[in-house]
Amino acid sequence: MDSFTYNWKTPNECAKSSQQEPEQVVSAASIYFASEEEAIGVEQLFAEPEYGDIVDTLLDFNTCACSLPESYTKEFSASDSVVTNSDRAFPLDAVQRGLSEVDKTREKFLDGLSNGYNENHCSISCEDYLLDIELEEEIPTLDDVTRDVSCIENVNLENKLADSEQRNCDVHVLKLSDASTSFDHDALDKFEDMSTDKLLEVFRNMFGHQTSVADKQWLESHMIFGLENQEMSDKNYCFPKTSLDSSENQGVKVLPACQNLLKVSTAFASIFNFRTKPRAQHVKRREHIQWNSFKCLSSAAGEIQLDFPDKWDSKELAKENLKCDGTKLGISEQHLKCKPSRGGFGRRYYHRGAKVSSQGLGKRNFQVGCIQIPPGLPIEERLIKREGHLSKDCRANRAYNSNIHSVEAQDDPSGTLSDQSTDSSSEDDWTIGSETRGTNQDRKHNKYWSTTEVLKLVEGVSKYGVGRWSDIKKMFFQSSVHRSPADLKDKWRNLLRASCQRLQSRRGVDAKKKHGKSRIPHEVLNRVRELAVIYPYSRRHRTRISPTASLASSSNVESDSQLSINEEQNTLNLTY
DNA sequence: CTTAGGG
DNA sequence: CCCTAAG
Numbered sequence: 019m020d021s022f023t024y025n026w027k028t029p030n031e032c033a034k035s036s037q038q039e040p041e042q043v044v045s046a047a048s049i050y051f052a053s054e055e056e057a058i059g060v061e062q063l064f065a066e067p068e069y070g071d072i073v074d075t076l077l078d079f080n081t082c083a084c085s086l087p088e089s090y091t092k093e094f095s096a097s098d099s100v101v102t103n104s105d106r107a108f109p110l111d112a113v114q115r116g117l118s119e120v121d122k123t124r125e126k127f128l129d130g131l132s133n134g135y136n137e138n139h140c141s142i143s144c145e146d147y148l149l150d151i152e153l154e155e156e157i158p159t160l161d162d163v164t165r166d167v168s169c170i171e172n173v174n175l176e177n178k179l180a181d182s183e184q185r186n187c188d189v190h191v192l193k194l195s196d197a198s199t200s201f202d203h204d205a206l207d208k209f210e211d212m213s214t215d216k217l218l219e220v221f222r223n224m225f226g227h228q229t230s231v232a233d234k235q236w237l238e239s240h241m242i243f244g245l246e247n248q249e250m251s252d253k254n255y256c257f258p259k260t261s262l263d264s265s266e267n268q269g270v271k272v273l274p275a276c277q278n279l280l281k282v283s284t285a286f287a288s289i290f291n292f293r294t295k296p297r298a299q300h301v302k303r304r305e306h307i308q309w310n311s312f313k314c315l316s317s318a319a320g321e322i323q324l325d326f327p328d329k330w331d332s333k334e335l336a337k338e339n340l341k342c343d344g345t346k347l348g349i350s351e352q353h354l355k356c357k358p359s360r361g362g363f364g365r366r367y368y369h370r371g372a373k374v375s376s377q378g379l380g381k382r383n384f385q386v387g388c389i390q391i392p393p394g395l396p397i398e399e400r401l402i403k404r405e406g407h408l409s410k411d412c413r414a415n416r417a418y419n420s421n422i423h424s425v426e427a428q429d430d431p432s433g434t435l436s437d438q439s440t441d442s443s444s445e446d447d448w449t450i451g452s453e454t455r456g457t458n459q460d461r462k463h464n465k466y467w468s469t470t471e472v473l474k475l476v477e478g479v480s481k482y483g484v485g486r487w488s489d490i491k492k493m494f495f496q497s498s499v500h501r502s503p504a505d506l507k508d509k510w511r512n513l514l515r516a517s518c519q520r521l522q523s524r525r526g527v528d529a530k531k532k533h534g535k536s537r538i539p540h541e542v543l544n545r546v547r548e549l550a551v552i553y554p555y556s557r558r559h560r561t562r563i564s565p566t567a568s569l570a571s572s573s574n575v576e577s578d579s580q581l582s583i584n585e586e587q588n589t590l591n592l593t594y
Numbered sequence: 595c596t597t598a599g600g601g
Numbered sequence: 602c603c604c605t606a607a608g
Binding site (some may be wrong): 595596597598599600601 | 602607
Binding site (some may be wrong): 485488 | 595596597598599
């Protein structure tokens with residue numbers, strides 16, 4: 019897997035997990051400073067008295083400027099890469115030596131560091147810190163790759179990424195080498211002839227600040243490293259952006275390990291970039307610096323495992339999103355209960371059901387709690403009427419309750435579309451809901467549509483067209499009991515609205531950000547618009563609105579749906 | 595039974 | 602998400 023595995027955990031957690039997950043232990047050194055200033059920053063941090071011990075034992079700044087993980091060195095060494103140079107790599111044996119000596123100091127250090135930092139504080143700080151760094155615009159994350167898929171086949175993109183890891187490494191090495199071809203290595207030789215004082219002066223001129231370290235070898239290596247970084251930044255090199263186009267996905271060029279490496283180094287650049295960051299900002303982030311620096315250094319000693327924070331892990335992020343959805347679900351349902359407009363029929367109706375239930379009719383009432391009973395009829399009559407008027411959904415749910423497992427056993431016949439996460443979670447929710455619905459569940463399924471489901475819907479519409487909802491349901495949503503054809507229709511209507519709104523917001527002021535990021539990828543919405551042009555949403559609606567009417571009303575204020583219909587008509591008029 | 599459309 | 606009208 020990745021050469022870099024960072025556990026952003028507190029010391030205690032790390033100590034525990036290091037025993038539980040030994041396979042995640044990285045090779046001894048796993049810091050890679052993207053810039054000279056990063057290294058200096060760490061050095062300055064540990065130059066402070068309270069960290070003096072740890073500096074001497076953990077990091078040997080006299081002998082190295084940066085460190086690379088063993089696997090990384092192996093991978094790149096054959097290609098004459100910029101970043102691999104043995105005299106700049108962290109001496110592994112030194113680290114391991116320090117490892118045995120450092121136990122007591124480390125404990126002391128951990129105590130000192132965690133003083134005033136409870137675990138929550140640490141994690142929050144890390145998160146805040148990470149949020150503070152704006153990296154996403156520059157580097158596409160793995161999550162972006164998997165989220166911004168434009169068609170369903172790309173769901174397995176992650177696997178492709180993993181499979182092509184080695185190949186892409188070569189690509190990167192080549193690029194890196196290219197970036198350094200113009201680098202004047204001969205100029206570096208003169209460093210050897212310089213005195214230490216001269217080197218210090220050159221160092222100061224080169225990096226803009228004085229170093230407290232006067233070791234000649236250290237200075238040389240730092241300057242070489244800085245020059246090379248300068249070279250790379252002059253070239254404005256960045257990792258190739260991943261194309262979201264499905265036709266190019268076979269050659270995904272972002273290597274996760276390298277990507278993460280870049281992120282880590284960029285993060286450090288952000289921390290230790292004293293020249294570009296205002297002083298106040300630096301001071302403000304001091305606690306972050308200490309904590310993150312500690313983590314990196316500890317990981318260099320192979321003691322503390324560092325994991326990538328959730329923000330960088332697409333799977334974890336997806337899980338978080340699911341969790342968030344669940345939370346939102348709860349909130350929204352609570353909210354719905356309090357909303358007078360919506361709560362109207364559902365809650366009142368439930369109270370009637372409870373009355374009936376108290377008269378010995380038992381659990382059935384929970385199951386029909388969603389059916390509206392005409393008031394005034396005797397209870398028995400109401401029940402009979404209810405049975406006759408049982409909606410499709412309620413019948414389906416009843417059947418579902420009677421044989422949950424058999425329904426669950428059904429699988430998606432298409433086989434290409436797995437919606438396990440949403441299905442299982444929603445079904446779990448539903449199982450719970452059916453037991454407790456009497457008290458706090460008015461609506462049967464207030465389950466948010468996942469991106470996968472939206473993709474399936476788009477796929478279905480593109481295959482069958484708009485209007486054949488039951489066909490789409492049979493074909494793509496057979497395993498999703500809680501998505502009725504009407505739901506698909508409703509969702510399509512909402513998607514249409516969303517895509518239209520997005521179009522409008524792009525024209526004018528981008529007010530969408532107020533409501534947070536839409537989870538629906540742009541590509542999907544674009545596809546929805548395409549399909550809306552091909553398959554007009556409503557034939558009835560179209561015939562109802564005459565072209566003259568649309569022209570007459572075009573100057574007036576219109577609702578989004580009407581506007582979208584009119585837009586479709588205009589497009590259709592143009593194309594036909 | 596399915597769909598469109600309103601709420 | 603639910604309901605109703607219409608086919």
